[in-house]
Every structure is written in structure tokens, then in C-alpha cells.
Amino acid sequence: MKKLQRLALLVWALPIGLFVTPSAHAFESVEVTGQYPVALGDKAQNFNSNFGVGAALYFDRLLDPSVPNYVSIGYNSFALKVNSDAAFRVFPIVIGADFEGKVFSDLKTVFGAAVGGAIGYIAVPNATTYNMSGYFVGQIKPGLEYDASDDFSITARMPLTILAGKASMSYLTYQIGVKMKL
């Protein structure tokens, strides 16, 4: 199954490569975020939160010129209460669209909606095998964006992420980021 995982990553490198190849206006901006996820639902009591990170690339508007599109990847981790040395780690990869609304001159509201997939596993110290599982991901991401300068913005968002596989889980993330125009 590790070969299938490598193949999936390779397959995913192709479309990412298509968009990374030099092309005027291929990407509009890049965002880097710090994240703090909080588990929701019936499993919430079994997890403690750990800090995570994420990144997003905003690119050519696919369907509507006024709606920026993005692909984002994140790393979120939840320590297990039943064994504090172990953690559930998840890597969601999603593609979505950001809908913007203006509050006043440099501040705007943003509402992102995205779908994609994720890989999750329980990490234990000194493990030599990882039982990974895949999930479908649905995500909505409301928040605020402040244009600090022409090339630089600060974002504060609260993505709600839903993981759906053989089992499911949802979590809310407190996210602060920096967005830079390319």
C-alpha cells in the first residue's frame, strides 16, 4: 500500500507542477498560517490540541474573475488523552474559492469553501510503521483579511474542517496568517 501512497503523491505532483511552471499570473499570492485546532463532536473529549501550520496558494480565477481560488495544505495534530505520548495527525489538502466582502478600506471579510482529501494516522514515539487512513474533506473558512500594504495582508480565519472516511471527525481551527502577493 506504500507504493499506492507514493503513486498518489506522484499523481498529485502533476497538476501542482502544471500550475507551478512559469506562467504569467499563474499564482496571485501565497499565504502561510499558524493554526490551533479544536476537536468537535463526540470524539472531542478524547483529544487535546496541538499547534499546527498551513499554507495556501491563490491562483488564476477558474470560474469567476472576481472569486480567488486556492489550494491549501495543512498539518494538524491532536494529542490523545488516553496516551499523552501519542497523537492523531492529519494532513488536509483542499481546493476552494474565497468570497470577499469589504468592511472598510483595508479590511475585508472572507469566506472560503473548499473540498479535498486528507491523510491521517496515529503517531506513537519510536514507531516504525504508520497505519494511515484517507478521508474526504469539506471545509468552510470564514474570517477577516487586513491589507497591511499593497503586497502584504494579515489574515485571521476559523476554518471548520470535516473529515469523512470509515469514521468521521470535525474540528474548528483558530488560524492567523500572512499573505503575500507574488
Next chain:
Amino acid sequence: MKMLLKQKVFFGLILSLGLGVGGCGNVSVDPLELMSNSTPVLNSITASSGAISSYVQGTFSQATPYWVFNTSFSGFANNLTAPASGQIAEIGVSNITGANGYYVTLIHSGRMETKIFGVQNITGLKVGDYVLAGQVIAQFYPGSIVGFQVLYSDGTNGPVPVCPFSYLSTAFRQSLYTYTSSQLCQ
């Protein structure tokens, strides 16, 4: 608006990611299934019920929050089995007096894990592996001492040792019929 070919390919790959990732990996259990709120029924840790010959340590108490068993010298398979399905979280050196060798920690759910002490010859398993209930995970030396501990988390605090008796399967309880409840739990 008409989509370019590469855009169609990209969206198609988005959908395939979910399908492909969902089927990838060598996992036999979804980590989120493992992290349910269930408290699984615990089966015997020995492959043969007669392998537990007598109860040595005394009752489960705050001072000794585990059970310790003498095992039979002969006539029974000396295999230790997983009391419930779960993931091997830790393998270490046993620190229970008399239960020499190693211990294995298994995470069974988001609320329960177990430890088995006095383990020898761990059968090709490694930390991170997933095991099924009843699967042979190691062996004990015939006539040796084996320890068993159940840890439970109520979802508010970390795991605390609990007396295993109320979590056992009917068959496991029956194998301990020679002991009274006061001999097993305090």
C-alpha cells in the same frame, strides 16, 4: 464559463484525491474508528485459560494498580494475546517486581489502553502496529509472572489505572472464578 483542459484535469484530480486517499495505506482500522468512546470487552491475555495458575500479587489497589498472575509450568501454550483490538503504543522494560522481561501497551479506544507485563519474545510486532483481539503478540516463560493493567480515561483527565474485572469478557471472568471479588479489586 468554459473550463480549460488543465482546469478540468485539476478538478478531476481533486475528486480522485479523496477516492484514492480513502483507499490508500496499509491500515486495517481507521484511526478515528480506534479513537471512539467505546470501552471494549477484554478477553483473556493468555491463549489457554488454564495458563493462569494462581493469583500472586494481591488485590488491585492504589498501591498496586494492576493484576499479577503466576503462569503454569507446562501443559498450556505460553502465548500472550491481545485482550482487544488496538494499536501497539509502547514496548518497554517491565517494572513490576517479578514480571521480568518487557511490557506492551495497547491503545484500544479513545478511552482505554492496557499494559501486559512480563512479556518475552514479542512475535515480530513493532510499535505502531495494529493487532486484532486474540492475536498472539508475545510469549511468556512457563511458570513466570505476568502482569495486566487497564487504564481508563474519562475524557476529562488522563488515563488512570482501574480494576480490570468489570471490563472483562464473561469467559475471562469465569477463568478467574477461584478468586473472590475482594481478592481481585479493592
